[in-house]
Amino acid sequence: MKVVTLGEIMIRLQPYDHLRFVQTDTLQYTYGGGEANVAVSLANYGADVAFVTKLPAHAIGQAGVNALRRYGVDTSKITRGGDRVGIYFNEKGASQRGSVCIYDRAHSAMADATVADFDFDAIFEGVDWFHFTGITPALGPNVVEICLAACKAAKAHGVKISCDLNYRGKLWTREQAREAMSKLCEYVDVCISNEEDAKDVFGIEAEATDIYAGEINREGYKSVAKQLADKFHFEKVAITLRES
Numbered sequence: 001m002k003v004v005t006l007g008e009i010m011i012r013l014q015p016y017d018h019l020r021f022v023q024t025d026t027l028q029y030t031y032g033g034g035e036a037n038v039a040v041s042l043a044n045y046g047a048d049v050a051f052v053t054k055l056p057a058h059a060i061g062q063a064g065v066n067a068l069r070r071y072g073v074d075t076s077k078i079t080r081g082g083d084r085v086g087i088y089f090n091e092k093g094a095s096q097r098g099s100v101c102i103y104d105r106a107h108s109a110m111a112d113a114t115v116a117d118f119d120f121d122a123i124f125e126g127v128d129w130f131h132f133t134g135i136t137p138a139l140g141p142n143v144v145e146i147c148l149a150a151c152k153a154a155k156a157h158g159v160k161i162s163c164d165l166n167y168r169g170k171l172w173t174r175e176q177a178r179e180a181m182s183k184l185c186e187y188v189d190v191c192i193s194n195e196e197d198a199k200d201v202f203g204i205e206a207e208a209t210d211i212y213a214g215e216i217n218r219e220g221y222k223s224v225a226k227q228l229a230d231k232f233h234f235e236k237v238a239i240t241l242r243e244s
Contacts, residue, residue, distance in 0.1 A: 003042055003049040003129045004077070004159075006150055007035030007136045008110040009064050010086040018094035027089075031067040034133045034166060043072040050074035052123060052150075054113040056082050061109070079117045082109025103170055111139045115146055120153035130154040133164040134201065137180045138171035144180045151187035162190040165197040177201045185232045194240045198224050202231070 013027040039051040051073050055061035057080040064085055065075045086105030093099035105111060124130065130150065137144040154161050163185065167177055181201050185191065198204040204227045206220030218241070225237040 001047060001128045002126060003039075003047055003131065004052060004123060004127050004154075005035040005039045005042075005049065005131045006052045006147065007033050007132060008086055008105070008108065008139065009033040009036040009051070009053055009055070009068070010088050010105060010108070011060070011064075012088055012090055014090040014092060018092050021089065021091055021100075031064050032088075034135045034164070035131060036068065036073075038131055039068065039073045040071045048074070050077050050123075050127075052077045052079075052118065054079040054082055054109040054117055056080070056085060056109050060085050077123050079113070081117070082112055084108050086111065101170075105139070110136075111143065113146060114142055115149045118146065118150070120150050121157075123150075124154050124157040124159050127154070127157065127159050129160045129162065131162045131164075133166040134177065134181055134197070135166050135168055135171070137184060138168050138177065144184075147184055151184060155187055160189045161187055162192060163188045164192040165201050167197045167200040169200070174200050178203075185234075188232065189235045190238065191228055191232065191234045191236075192238045192240070193224075193228065195221065195224060198228060198239075202228070204228060204231075 009031055010033050012030045012032045014030075015021060015024040016026060016028055036051055036053075039049045042049040051068055055064050055078055061080065065078060068075050084107065086108035088105065089102040091100035132147055132150070137147045151161060165181065178201055195206050204224055206224050221239045221241060225239050228234060228237045
């Protein structure tokens, strides 16, 4: 199976161990991103997978390309250009203290990209599966259009499409997410979600469940999956359920 994922790969800066930002003067420098991580995982399982994004042609952008290549991800479809690589600072949680993520990704190469940067007909030639997440269109209206163009091209080539809703409140509002994802999900075959994302993006709730109070009704998730499938005619819906 040949797979394509589309998204932004960013520099991840994180204190060592479980230190907080104010407790350290050293940050670990790695690369990561939702769809890039999926590409690496699939490559580790032996899949033929390509990652599509836009990265600057300078050394920091090339380091991001190399970070993917080392795991066997095909980087030949990556567009080069723009001035900066997106950054996110991550403070790893410990015990009852949750993790903290601070984005510095405005005007990154991918955030400022346009549909003209990608030849999706060529990208999806001979491809079996396309995957993206709700994080990528959250970068801006131009990236919504990129995702929409990718979905249309994938469908034209008979490619199956999966999407992880993955709502990020730091990047856009629920209203913006609902408008964009409603358009994109018309092309999606397999929807991946959790109870919180289904509510945040589409207002779909599990019965007898309060996600903020930790009151879980497992049977209610069948209702969430059915509501999502009925709304968008997905072939399959994967609902993830996390426990403390």
